[in-house]
Amino acid sequence: MVDKSVLDRIIKKNPGETEFHQAVTEVYNTIQPALEKHRKYRDEKIFERIAEPERQVMFRVPWLDDEGEIQVNRGFRVQFNSALGPYKGGLRFHPSVYLGIIKFLGFEQVFKNSLTGLPMGGSKGGSDFDPKGKSDKEVMRFCQSFMNEMFRHIGADTDVPAGDIGVGGREIGYLFGQYKKLVNRWDGVLTGKGLNWGGSLARTEATGYGLVYFLEEMLKVKKENIKGKTAISSGSGNVSIYTVEKIHQLGGKVVAVSDSGGYVYDKDGIDVNTLKDIKEVHRGRISDYIKKHPKAEYHEGSTKIWNLKADIALPNATQNEIDKKSAEILVKNGVIAVAEGANMPSTIEAIDVFHEAGVLFGPAKAANAGGVATSGLEMAQNSQRMSWSFEEVDARLKDIMKNIYEQSYKTSVEYGQKGNLVVGANIAGFTKVADSMIDQGLV
Numbered sequence: 001m002v003d004k005s006v007l008d009r010i011i012k013k014n015p016g017e018t019e020f021h022q023a024v025t026e027v028y029n030t031i032q033p034a035l036e037k038h039r040k041y042r043d044e045k046i047f048e049r050i051a052e053p054e055r056q057v058m059f060r061v062p063w064l065d066d067e068g069e070i071q072v073n074r075g076f077r078v079q080f081n082s083a084l085g086p087y088k089g090g091l092r093f094h095p096s097v098y099l100g101i102i103k104f105l106g107f108e109q110v111f112k113n114s115l116t117g118l119p120m121g122g123s124k125g126g127s128d129f130d131p132k133g134k135s136d137k138e139v140m141r142f143c144q145s146f147m148n149e150m151f152r153h154i155g156a157d158t159d160v161p162a163g164d165i166g167v168g169g170r171e172i173g174y175l176f177g178q179y180k181k182l183v184n185r186w187d188g189v190l191t192g193k194g195l196n197w198g199g200s201l202a203r204t205e206a207t208g209y210g211l212v213y214f215l216e217e218m219l220k221v222k223k224e225n226i227k228g229k230t231a232i233s234s235g236s237g238n239v240s241i242y243t244v245e246k247i248h249q250l251g252g253k254v255v256a257v258s259d260s261g262g263y264v265y266d267k268d269g270i271d272v273n274t275l276k277d278i279k280e281v282h283r284g285r286i287s288d289y290i291k292k293h294p295k296a297e298y299h300e301g302s303t304k305i306w307n308l309k310a311d312i313a314l315p316n317a318t319q320n321e322i323d324k325k326s327a328e329i330l331v332k333n334g335v336i337a338v339a340e341g342a343n344m345p346s347t348i349e350a351i352d353v354f355h356e357a358g359v360l361f362g363p364a365k366a367a368n369a370g371g372v373a374t375s376g377l378e379m380a381q382n383s384q385r386m387s388w389s390f391e392e393v394d395a396r397l398k399d400i401m402k403n404i405y406e407q408s409y410k411t412s413v414e415y416g417q418k419g420n421l422v423v424g425a426n427i428a429g430f431t432k433v434a435d436s437m438i439d440q441g442l443v
C-alpha cells in the first residue's frame with residue numbers, strides 16, 4: 001500500500017516548490033513496486049533521505065552592468081546526493097530560477113546519473129540571472145561574481161557543474177577562468193569546456209545525439225526506425241539543435257522547432273545550419289529563420305508547436321511544456337513516440353495520456369542522460385590527461401544510451417509493468433542509489 005504520509009511530509013516541508021513536489025511525486029508513485037518488494041528501503045527511510053538534499057547553498061551575486069549600475073542576482077547550488085560519486089549536474093541561468101526549480105532538477109539528476117552507470121552523484125545550480133540581451137562583458141562579470149562564491153563548494157572530486165538552460169560554452173569559459181584564478185590550479189572542475197582547454201569532443205552534441213540513440217532503441221519495440229519519420233523538436237538551444245542534426249543524419253525529418261516566442265514550421269525539414277547560425281553564432285530569435293527560408297512559417301506561441309502533426313514528439317525546451325491537452329492533441333494526430341530531451345517537459349497527466357494511448361514514452365532521466373554521461377567521459381579524460389577522438393566518445397555515448405534503455409526496459413518487466421519506461425528508469429535509478437546509501441551507513 002502506498003504510504004501517502006511520506007509524500008505529504010516532504011511537500012509540507014518544502015512549501016511553494018511546485019516543480020520539486022511534482023518530481024518527487026512522480027518518482028515516489030512509480031517506485032512503489034520496489035518499496036513493496038524490498039522492505040529495507042522503507043526501514044532505512046531511503047525515500048525520506050533521498051528527498052532531502054545533502055547540502056544547499058544560496059548566495060548573493062552582485063555585478064556591474066555596462067552602464068555602471070549595480071545588479072544583484074541570487075545564486076544556487078544544491079548538492080543532492082553523493083552516494084555514487086562526486087556531485088554532478090548543470091547550472092541554469094534563467095529569470096524563472098528559484099529554489100524549487102533547482103531542487104527538482106537536482107533530484108532528477110540523482111537518478112539520471114545513476115542510470116548512466118558512471119560514478120556520479122547528483123546536484124544542480126544556477127541563478128535567476130537572464131543572459132538574454134546582455135553583452136559578453138556583462139555575462140563575464142556575472143559569471144566571475146557567481147564563481148567568487150561557488151568555488152568554495154565545488155571541485156573536481158567534490159562537485160562538477162556544467163551547462164543547462166542559458167549556460168553554454170561562453171559561460172563555462174568565464175566560470176572556469178575565474179575558478180582557476182581563485183584556486184591557482186588547473187582542475188577538471190567544470191564540464192562542457194572548450195576543446196582547446198580540456199573539453200571533450202562530442203559533449204556539445206551529446207544530449208541531442210543521445211536522445212536520438214535512445215529513441216532508436218524505443219522504436220525497435222514496434223519494429224520501427226527513424227528513417228522516413230517526421231518529428232517535432234521544441235526549443236532551439238543546445239539539445240534541440242543536435243537532436244535535429246542526428247534525426248536528419250538517420251533519415252528522419254524534423255519539421256518544427258521553437259523558442260520561448262513561437263515556433264517555426266518547415267515542411268521541407270528544418271535546416272540545421274540556419275538553426276546553428278541563428279542560435280549559436282548570432283544568439284538570435286527563431287523568428288529569424290523565415291528570413292532565410294521564406295517558404296517556412298513562423299507562429300507566435302511556443303506551446304502551439306504540439307498542435308502540429310508528426311510521428312515523433314521531442315520536447316527539448318523546458319519543464320511542463322506538454323500538458324494534458326497538448327498530449328491529447330499529439331495522440332489524436334497519431335504520434336507514435338515521445339522522448340524527452342528537456343527535464344520534466346511532460347506533466348504527470350500528459351504522461352498518463354501517452355501511456356493510455358500506447359504511445360512509446362521515453363522519460364527525461366533516461367532519454368536525456370547522454371549529456372551528463374558525456375560529461376562523465378570528459379571527467380575521465382581530464383583525470384587521464386588524455387583526449388579521445390569524436391568517434392570514440394560518440395561510440396561510448398551510444399553504448400551508454402543503449403544500456404540505459406535496456407536497464408529501464410528490463411526493470412519495467414521485472415516489476416510487472418512491461419514497457420513502462422517511467423517505472424523502469426525510476427526503479428533502476430533509485431535502487432542503485434538506495435543500495436549504495438545503505439552500504440554507506442546513516443550519514
Ligand code: NDP
Pocket residue numbers: 163164165166167168207234235236237238239240258259260261302316317318319341342343368369371372
Ligand atoms: P538552451 O539554453 O541552449 O536552450 C533552451 C531552449 O528552450 C531555447 O530555445 C529557449 O528559448 C527554450 N526555452 C527555455 N525556457 C523556456 C520557457 N520557459 N518557455 C519556452 N521555451 C523555453 O538550453 P538546453 O538546450 O541546454 O536545455 C533545454 C532543456 O534540456 C532543458 O530542460 C535542460 O534542463 C535540458 N537538458 C539539457 C542538457 C544539456 O546538456 N544542455 C542535458 C539534459 C537536459 P528562449 O531562447 O526563447 O528562451
Ligand code: 2IT
Pocket residue numbers: 088089090091109112160161162163164191343368369371372373375
Ligand atoms: O540536466 C542535465 O543532465 C544537464 N544539464 C547536464 C548536466 C551535466 O553535468 O552535464
